[in-house]
Amino acid sequence: ADTPNDARIAREFGAEGIGLCRTEHMFFNPERISAVREMIMAENAEQRGRALKKILPMQREDFIGILKAMAGLPVTIRLLDPPLHEFLPHEDSELRDLAAKIGTTLEHLKQVRESLFEVNPMLGHRGSRLGISFPEIYQAQARAIVEAACELRKQGVKAMPEIMLPLIGERKEFDILAAQIREVAAAVFKERGIKVPFTIGTMIEVPRACVVADQIGAVAEFFSFGTNDLTQMTYGISRDDSGKFLPDYIRTGVYKKDPFAELDPVGVGELMRIAIERGRKANRKLKIGICGEHGGDPASVKLCHRLGLDYVSCSPYRIPVARLAAAQAAIEASQKQAAFKDV
Known part of the structure; x- marks a missing residue:
């Protein structure tokens, strides 16, 4: 905003x-x-x-x-x-x-x-x-x-x-x-x-920052993942130019989803996991969220919950969808925890 x-x-x-x-x-x-x-x-x-x-x-x-x-x-x-x-x-x-x-x-x-x-x-x-x-x-x-x-x-x-x-x-x-x-x-x-x-x-948003997150986290008071740029730099694909060929990747099954629409849990998500783990190891009070377009995508919001983020941000009109996805993620997590206890 x-x-x-x-x-x-x-x-x-x-x-x-x-x-x-x-x-x-x-x-x-x-x-x-x-x-x-x-x-x-x-x-x-x-x-x-x-x-x-x-x-x-x-x-x-x-x-x-x-x-x-x-x-x-x-x-x-x-x-x-x-x-x-x-x-x-x-x-x-x-x-x-x-x-x-x-x-x-x-x-x-x-x-x-x-x-x-x-x-x-x-x-x-x-x-x-x-x-x-x-x-x-x-x-x-x-x-x-x-x-x-x-x-x-x-x-x-x-x-x-x-x-x-x-x-x-x-x-x-x-x-x-x-x-x-x-x-x-x-x-x-x-x-x-x-x-x-x-x-x-x-x-x-720079992949290197994820790797050295312990060094940056020792002095920063919060992290906010800029997932638009982090995705671009991780994939080596320009978000502005990818419309020319990305549909071919989706059509042929190279990518299951458009990585700019839904957070990639394997590549980008792993970099985020590394950054969160290392950043919080250096600073237990580190506040962490995301501010890329992915913050309004339900699947991405649920991934952020699993990664342990404190918040997601999105454009004002996507807030109802993000809040619903956050609630669903919390319920799903509690259900898994309950099932684990039963076992």
């Missing part, structure tokens, strides 16, 4: 929090996209900082609305995830308008756009890699989240933000970014004269 209205709808359907709030969706607002593009086209940290000062109050207002709609419930906010080129204009006419707004030339903006081109952006400069290269982006987003939570606490609203770092595959990445977030939070608390609780965790 990415807007206050989405959050309200989700709550009406029985949601017990937001497992994925995607901050990049807020950037595409027509009133904001110019500032975002100015940030991307910046040639140095100072220019980037000026653009981020325009974006920060916009994001803060978004977070105030979402956290208020979910008062008393956790809201997992993912920091910027997609590659930067997705925010750039495609037409030269749009680039020309942007050049006039930010005081540069069309040729320069074309060069910047070309420099951001990636052959395979799914595996490129995105997620926490952006935070490592441009720390001021994640720092500004963290400030917006913490300021929003402080503002609401002063109003007597219980805000419960969970800050999620996407695409972590190495503990050192997490250590660097989490330290920066905590430093920003400490500064905000001092400025505002109030403290609010928050947690920092990661999206587990």
Whole structure:
């Protein structure tokens, strides 16, 4: 859920929090996209900082609305995830308008756009890699989240933000970014004269993260499986392009199910099992859920129950189906336990 209205709808359907709030969706607002593009086209940290000062109050207002709609419930906010080129204009006419707004030339903006081109952006400069290269982006987003939570606490609203770092595959990445977030939070608390609780965790979507989950789990406060990307990287199949050949795999019986529609229990599920086992061995209090599209699929929800996840998240309108599947999974588990006792 990415807007206050989405959050309200989700709550009406029985949601017990937001497992994925995607901050990049807020950037595409027509009133904001110019500032975002100015940030991307910046040639140095100072220019980037000026653009981020325009974006920060916009994001803060978004977070105030979402956290208020979910008062008393956790809201997992993912920091910027997609590659930067997705925010750039495609037409030269749009680039020309942007050049006039930010005081540069069309040729320069074309060069910047070309420099951001990636052959395979799914595996490129995105997620926490952006935070490592441009720390001021994640720092500004963290400030917006913490300021929003402080503002609401002063109003007597219980805000419960969970800050999620996407695409972590190495503990050192997490250590660097989490330290920066905590430093920003400490500064905000001092400025505002109030403290609010928050947690920092990661999206587990890189297969390597599953294998080294004990190292990451020792410092993260929660895991959230991004099963869309984890499936893509495990299978080596692009979800966006697989429509050309995946039906042939289903038709010929190579795959029993579309792995992007129903979680693969053997491959992806095994990676999840490894991550859960190793993560919780390092941190017994580790909160674990999923935030991929699979969270609204009944068979996938039941697999998550068997794996021992704390929650699943899905789009607001899929909540009734997910809740029913979760209930069925609990009943099935209790029936098996009862049958085992009888034997």
